[in-house]
Amino acid sequence: MDRALRIGLIAATVLAVATLALFDLDQPYELWSQFIVVAAPLTLAAWIVLARAADERLVHALAGLGTGGPDDTVRDALRRALADPDLEIVYTQVGRGGWISGLGEQTARPGPDGCRAFTPIDRGGKPIAGLAHDPRLLRHPKRLRAAVDAASLALDNERLKAQLRAELLEAQASRTRIIDVGDRALQRLERNLHDGAQQRLVGLALMFRLASRRAAGDPELTALLDDAAHELSDAIAELRELTRGILPAIVGDTGLRGALESLAERPGVPVDLHVDLPDRLPEVVEVAAYYLVTEALTNANKHAVASRVTVRARVVDETLRATVIDDGIGGAKQSQGSGLQGLADRIGALGGEFEIDSPPECGTTVTVDIPLAQTVLTDTEQQRRVALRWFVQENWEMPGEAGDQITDEDNLMSAKATMLIAGGNARITEREREWLIGYHTAARGAGWVIEAIAAYDDSDTFDDLKVLPEFPQVARGEVYCAIRMCSSDGPLTPDELNRLERSVDALGIAREELEELLAIVAAEDGLRRRRFNAIAAPVLPGGLSPLR
Numbered sequence: 220m221d222r223a224l225r226i227g228l229i230a231a232t233v234l235a236v237a238t239l240a241l242f243d244l245d246q247p248y249e250l251w252s253q254f255i256v257v258a259a260p261l262t263l264a265a266w267i268v269l270a271r272a273a274d275e276r277l278v279h280a281l282a283g284l285g286t287g288g289p290d291d292t293v294r295d296a297l298r299r300a301l302a303d304p305d306l307e308i309v310y311t312q313v314g315r316g317g318w319i320s321g322l323g324e325q326t327a328r329p330g331p332d333g334c335r336a337f338t339p340i341d342r343g344g345k346p347i348a349g350l351a352h353d354p355r356l357l358r359h360p361k362r363l364r365a366a367v368d369a370a371s372l373a374l375d376n377e378r379l380k381a382q383l384r385a386e387l388l389e390a391q392a393s394r395t396r397i398i399d400v401g402d403r404a405l406q407r408l409e410r411n412l413h414d415g416a417q418q419r420l421v422g423l424a425l426m427f428r429l430a431s432r433r434a435a436g437d438p439e440l441t442a443l444l445d446d447a448a449h450e451l452s453d454a455i456a457e458l459r460e461l462t463r464g465i466l467p468a469i470v471g472d473t474g475l476r477g478a479l480e481s482l483a484e485r486p487g488v489p490v491d492l493h494v495d496l497p498d499r500l501p502e503v504v505e506v507a508a509y510y511l512v513t514e515a516l517t518n519a520n521k522h523a524v525a526s527r528v529t530v531r532a533r534v535v536d537e538t539l540r541a542t543v544i545d546d547g548i549g550g551a552k553q554s555q556g557s558g559l560q561g562l563a564d565r566i567g568a569l570g571g572e573f574e575i576d577s578p579p580e581c582g583t584t585v586t587v588d589i590p591l592a593q594t595v596l597t598d599t600e601q602q603r604r605v606a607l608r609w610f611v612q613e614n615w616e617m618p619g620e621a622g623d624q625i626t627d628e629d630n631l632m633s634a635k636a637t638m639l640i641a642g643g644n645a646r647i648t649e650r651e652r653e654w655l656i657g658y659h660t661a662a663r664g665a666g667w668v669i670e671a672i673a674a675y676d677d678s679d680t681f682d683d684l685k686v687l688p689e690f691p692q693v694a695r696g697e698v699y700c701a702i703r704m705c706s707s708d709g710p711l712t713p714d715e716l717n718r719l720e721r722s723v724d725a726l727g728i729a730r731e732e733l734e735e736l737l738a739i740v741a742a743e744d745g746l747r748r749r750r751f752n753a754i755a756a757p758v759l760p761g762g763l764s765p766l767r
Contacts, residue, residue, distance in 0.1 A: 293308065293374055294306065296370065301352065301362075301366055305335075308374070308377070309349050311345075312382065335351045335353070337351055338356075340367055347374075430444050474500070474505060479512060493531045504589050508539060511562050512532075512541065514559065515543035518551060523551070527546055531544075538589065539590075540587070542587075549578050549582050573587050574586045630664045630668050632687065634659055647704070698736055702736055
């Protein structure tokens with residue numbers, strides 16, 4: 220209730236009381252009749268006037284939308300008009316179906332739950348948008364509809380903007396996918412050259428050397444065979460250089476850090492390398508940065524007459540910044556068809572920025588900023604996402620898309636919580652540790668997460684976990700995982716049960732909830748044994764039994 224409405228109600232009440240004061244209050248029966256005759260109509264009239272005023276304020280709040288500045292959005296106006304600061308608007312995506320946010324990003328249709336309600340907005344019987352809002356607004360459908368009607372034109376404009384942004388995002392993703400497909404094709408070509416033609420040439424060179432030894436008695440033939448062997452060795456070296464330039468395997472094997480270290484060790488202008496990078500970045504980002512440094516070093520060696528090159532690479536605000544500086548003659552140009560222009564196009568397709576500063580006689584500096592959040596997934600990343608979606612759906616009965624929000628850091632936090640609830644790393648058995656590692660490996664956890672689980676040293680406490688914003692929502696799930704882990708090597712021991720009870724007490728979870736989770740795990744164990752007896756036991760050699 221806003222300030223004007225509160226003032227109006229107070230005024231109506233004061234007016235009613237003042238009216239009653241004009242009558243003889245000594246007669247109790249007359250008091251009520253006087254109130255009904257005079258005060259009640261006045262109060263009702265005040266309510267009507269105030270309701271109309273509220274509707275007028277609603278119209279004024281929404282009038283003129285789309286004519287203001289960049290912050291004058293229909294969502295913000297509806298939030299103010301309907302007094303719902305968390306109201307969100309989603310729009311249907313033309314052509315592809317589904318829903319998009321005002322920024323054009325793919326999003327799920329908000330489902331009605333205890334916290335938010337969803338009201339669709341139709342045009343000609345077809346949904347064009349929807350409001351995710353406070354469920355209490357459903358008590359005032361006319362007011363909600365009035366707000367939507369008043370904002371109709373602005374909603375249409377915002378929907379068109381959202382659709383345009385979605386198309387731009389799709390174009391960006393399409394450019395990135397084209398680059399990724401091209402890189403994979405080059406990678407296959409590199410492997411084919413390495414495993415096919417290059418290996419055959421190496422075998423042929425060995426045959427030449429063997430023939431040269433056997434022809435030792437014929438100097439002319441020996442010299443001819445030696446010359447052929449040398450030419451073949453040069454051809455192999457050139458082929459290796461070519462395959463290295465196509466798409467070096469070292470990027471996939473060691474990541475950007477190892478690939479840059481390899482470049483810095485090559486013969487040529489000395490390179491000062493300053494790298495501060497995580498173990499791995501998105502593959503398309505690593506490849507783009509590698510090509511940049513390769514091209515810049517090639518230019519420094521062939522054209523810049525440089526005596527030294529400095530290469531820097533680090534991640535700043537979820538963006539990879541790579542810089543190559545040489546002390547050569549400068550004058551490098553980003554002309555059409557040049558290697559630098561090709562690199563600029565590649566960086567731009569990834570949503571990055573490319574800058575070259577090369578004044579004459581002052582050296583050359585090439586800088587790129589590439590966002591780490593890419594809209595296209597590599598084969599490995601796509602496989603991980605599919606596996607994680609399946610894992611979330613099959614293990615937690617949740618929509619698989621919920622797994623898209625899970626990060627490697629989330630997985631590590633989950634593993635630490637599971638071990639702490641079970642009593643700590645020092646108390647779990649080797650079989651239980653294997654179960655936890657297998658659990659996160661099946662969820663396609665990153666290699667560094669698996670290594671961290673294997674080497675965990677109980678360095679966290681329950682207090683450390685409870686301060687994490689998302690932990691209260693997942694705490695029961697972690698208790699469930701701890702029960703499953705402790706049960707992986709047989710029925711729970713009294714000591715394990717005691718540790719679980721102490722843990723739920725520390726987390727503020729009721730013992731009744733622990734009992735429910737224990738019953739769920741026991742029921743699941745019974746179902747697994749029935750499944751084993753019905754499916755696996757008939758085809759396994761005699762004597763084998765379930766792992767648990």
